[in-house]
Amino acid sequence: MSFLLLLAILIGPLKAADIENVKPVKNIILLIPDGTSLSTVSIARWLQWYNNPDMPNLAIDPYMCGTVRTFSSNAPIGDSAPTTSCYMTGIPSIAGYVSTHPVQDAANDILPIDSTRAYQPLVTVLEAAKMKYGKSTGLVFTCEFPHATPADCSAHSYNRGKYEWIAPQMAHNDLTVVIGGGTSLLPAESESYLRNNGYSVFKDNLKGMREFKGEKMWSLFSEKEMPYDIERDTTATPSLEEMTRTAISKLSQNEKGFFLMVEGSKIDWAAHANDPMGMASDYLAFDRACGAALEFAKANGETAVIIVPDHGNSGISLGSSRCSNYSKLTKDQLFGQFAQYKLTSEGFQAMLNSRPASEVQNIFRTYAGFELNDDELKMLYNNKGYKNSPIPLEERAKGPELESLYSGSLSGFIAKLLTSKTCFGFTTGGHTGEEVFLAAYHPEGDVPMGVLTNVDLNHYMCALFEIKGELDEMSNQTFAKHTDVFKGYKYEIVPSTEKNGTPTLVVKSKKKQLTIKPFTNLIQTGKKGTETIKLNSVVVYVDKNNTFYLPSDLAKHL
Ligand SMILES: [Zn+2]
Numbered sequence: 001m002s003f004l005l006l007l008a009i010l011i012g013p014l015k016a017a018d019i020e021n022v023k024p025v026k027n028i029i030l031l032i033p034d035g036t037s038l039s040t041v042s043i044a045r046w047l048q049w050y051n052n053p054d055m056p057n058l059a060i061d062p063y064m065c066g067t068v069r070t071f072s073s074n075a076p077i078g079d080s081a082p083t084t085s086c087y088m089t090g091i092p093s094i095a096g097y098v099s100t101h102p103v104q105d106a107a108n109d110i111l112p113i114d115s116t117r118a119y120q121p122l123v124t125v126l127e128a129a130k131m132k133y134g135k136s137t138g139l140v141f142t143c144e145f146p147h148a149t150p151a152d153c154s155a156h157s158y159n160r161g162k163y164e165w166i167a168p169q170m171a172h173n174d175l176t177v178v179i180g181g182g183t184s185l186l187p188a189e190s191e192s193y194l195r196n197n198g199y200s201v202f203k204d205n206l207k208g209m210r211e212f213k214g215e216k217m218w219s220l221f222s223e224k225e226m227p228y229d230i231e232r233d234t235t236a237t238p239s240l241e242e243m244t245r246t247a248i249s250k251l252s253q254n255e256k257g258f259f260l261m262v263e264g265s266k267i268d269w270a271a272h273a274n275d276p277m278g279m280a281s282d283y284l285a286f287d288r289a290c291g292a293a294l295e296f297a298k299a300n301g302e303t304a305v306i307i308v309p310d311h312g313n314s315g316i317s318l319g320s321s322r323c324s325n326y327s328k329l330t331k332d333q334l335f336g337q338f339a340q341y342k343l344t345s346e347g348f349q350a351m352l353n354s355r356p357a358s359e360v361q362n363i364f365r366t367y368a369g370f371e372l373n374d375d376e377l378k379m380l381y382n383n384k385g386y387k388n389s390p391i392p393l394e395e396r397a398k399g400p401e402l403e404s405l406y407s408g409s410l411s412g413f414i415a416k417l418l419t420s421k422t423c424f425g426f427t428t429g430g431h432t433g434e435e436v437f438l439a440a441y442h443p444e445g446d447v448p449m450g451v452l453t454n455v456d457l458n459h460y461m462c463a464l465f466e467i468k469g470e471l472d473e474m475s476n477q478t479f480a481k482h483t484d485v486f487k488g489y490k491y492e493i494v495p496s497t498e499k500n501g502t503p504t505l506v507v508k509s510k511k512k513q514l515t516i517k518p519f520t521n522l523i524q525t526g527k528k529g530t531e532t533i534k535l536n537s538v539v540v541y542v543d544k545n546n547t548f549y550l551p552s553d554l555a556k557h558l
Contacts, residue, residue: 019460020468022446026257026302027135028125028464029248029293030087033286034080034149035268035313036279038437042318043276043424044283050335059291060307063439065447070311070436070454073113074105077433080148080268081160083310083454088124088152090458090471098148098157098166099124101475111455121156121479121540121549123471125461127173129259131474131536132467136176136215136254138247140289142226142240142282143265144182145170149310153261156479156540156549165502165519169538172520176258177217177250179209179243180265184223193520194218206236215250228266228278229285231347240264241288248296257302259465262289270344271313274426275415278344279316290439297441304464307439308457315427323423337421340369345415352380352410353387368418376417385410478537480552482507482516489558493546502541505548509558518548525557533557 033040041058049056072082073092082093085100092111093102099122104115129135139150146166151157155169163185170178171190174197183203194201202208202219209219221237229239238246244262251258264286270278290307297303318334319326326334343351351363360380361371372380381389382397383406389396397406406413419426438457440447448460462468482491482505491507505516514533515524518541523533540549 018446019448019452019456020463022442022460022463023444024466025304025443025464027252027259027297027300027304028129028461029260029262029297029303029305030461031262031264031286031290031293031305031307032084032087032149033264033267033283033307033309034143035271035311035431036264036283036286036309036436037271037312037314037316037432037434039316039318040267040271040279040283040314041437043316044280044287046318046331046335047280047339048284050331050339058287059294060287060439063294063305063307063441063447064437065440065449066438066452067435068308068438068452068454068457070309071110071433073102073110074108076110077431078311079160079431080310081152084149084152085122085124086454087308087310087457087461088126089122089475090455090462091122092454094158096158096160098151098155098160099153100156100158119158119542119545119547120475123474123478123537124153125458125465125467125471126153126175126259126261127478127537128462128467128471128474129257129465130174131478132470133465134254134256136251136256136258137174138177138251138258138260139170139175139180139263140177140240140243140247140260141180141263141265142229143180143263143269144185144222144224145178145180145220146182146185147225147265149263149265150178150180150261155538158542158544164500165541168519169540171218172522172538174521174536176215176254177247177260179217179219179238179247181220181222181226182224183220186218186220193522204236206238209238209246215253217250219246225266225269228270228282228344228347230277230281231343239288240285241292244289244292245296248293252296252300260293262293264289268313271316272429273345273411273415274314274316274419274429275345275411276316276338276419276422276424277341278346279314281344294441297443301443303443305441306457306461309436312432312434312436314429315425315432317425317427318423320423320425322420322425326423329423334423337369338424341418342367345411345418348414348418349385349409349411352414353385355388357381357388357390368421370421372417379406379413379417382406383408383410383413385413477552479540479549482548482550485550485552485554489555493548505541507555507558512558514554514557516548516550523554523557 072078101117101120103118104113146163155166199216507514521535
């Protein structure tokens with residue numbers, strides 16, 4: 001037997017036992033920097049230290065304890081939907097699936113997948129905390145609210161893009177506090193449900209949010225996603241740290257405890273754009289939110305904090321083959337130019353397209369600390385996304401070779417330009433499959449250590465909330481197939497009269513009728529459908545198998 005195998009046998013069971021036998025806590029705060037590879041954290045830390053010589057460390061540094069292998073059910077490299085879904089449900093899933101059981105892909109499944117549960121909505125740790133204990137629940141993020149990570153906590157869909165299915169589920173899941181982006185994406189029906197059920201709803205109303213004394217609140221900023229932190233108008237848009245502190249102050253009023261998920265959503269977006277300042281500055285904004293969560297947890301004594309990305313992104317490296325002898329470069333050479341960037345590539349694009357070409361050099365001097373040389377200016381003027389170029393669109397550089405240089409988006413060109421002045425490298429504009437860092441705080445020191453899987457991390461959270469091994473049974477009780485729940489009753493799926501509308505399930509007994517519209521927690525009953533049954537969970541409809549998923553005891557209302 002090899003030494004390593006012996007070590008694995010000795011350590012393996014011990015680690016699992018530690019994860020599942022921790023002292024329970026009242027509150028969990030899970031913080032997810034989306035799409036954050038460890039190099040992003042390294043560059044952000046250097047940037048902070050370079051700018052503030054008395055701040056060499058990040059808030060998360062003392063709590064780093066391990067790594068997490070994060071994968072989809074049938075692929076080693078995950079996207080945001082199945083990765084956080086797995087943290088929340090304990091079951092890895094397929095690309096695009098939001099807390100929904102995967103379809104079996106036997107030849108490729110990384111762990112065994114039960115084919116009979118395909119498309120079943122899976123109860124999340126957040127939903128379990130609410131349903132089993134009456135804990136308060138909260139979501140804080142900077143993307144639009146139906147985006148993958150917040151949706152993974154509070155909605156169910158095999159298609160992360162179906163906001164029309166996801167948004168109403170999030171409104172009807174009775175979350176206590178929601179703070180993030182997406183004022184244009186809250187359906188009118190969802191908003192009136194919230195207002196009729198004791199919520200205050202704020203839209204682009206920082207003052208309203210700050211003055212609000214109650215607990216139940218949806219506070220949305222920006223039509224879709226919120227701005228990058230470095231470009232935030234501080235008089236109109238809160239920082240992720242303020243959003244986190246606000247959420248904690250509301251949630252901690254419930255003596256039964258709370259579950260809060262905080263996402264630094266756009267670190268991932270900047271990584272997709274290969275924009276190093278967007279990544280580093282949004283990571284630092286996220287780190288300050290982690291600091292707020294840790295500060296609360298340490299004072300509170302009953303709160304665990306878990307900080308973990310959902311996957312890597314961009315293959316960013318500190319050091320690039322473009323720079324000769326880069327390992328000998330000083331911190332000034334590596335970070336001096338970079339530290340002068342005051343906008344993301346998107347920010348530069350917006351500014352360049354809103355000001356005359358005569359201001360180009362001034363803009364770069366002021367917001368990037370350099371002026372464009374003749375070649376760079378030529379490339380900018382020929383870029384097809386540059387609206388104010390002195391070269392008319394039809395005269396800009398053509399031909400296969402030139403097309404690839406100039407035809408990308410303006411922000412894409414600027415991201416490359418800004419990166420070219422650094423010694424950072426990128427290998428891709430997409431996700432990467434390396435394991436992600438894990439940082440954790442537990443009041444008794446019961447933090448997970450070593451290399452975990454995404455499934456292990458779910459088991460750790462379940463142990464913290466004493467729902468160990470219960471999620472599967474809760475999913476079967478909360479999301480049973482209508483064909484099982486209403487066996488022996490007369491039921492009919494009535495198609496929607498609207499284009500792309502969702503169908504309605506109508507169930508009849510001799511005395512009563514249930515009219516069930518999916519993606520809400522409300523069911524109409526009574527003689528003329530005038531009474532409403534309010535569930536503690538949402539009903540989900542899946543068109544792939546024409547099935548409504550609803551509570552297994554729902555027939556008791558007939
Ligand atoms: Zn992600």
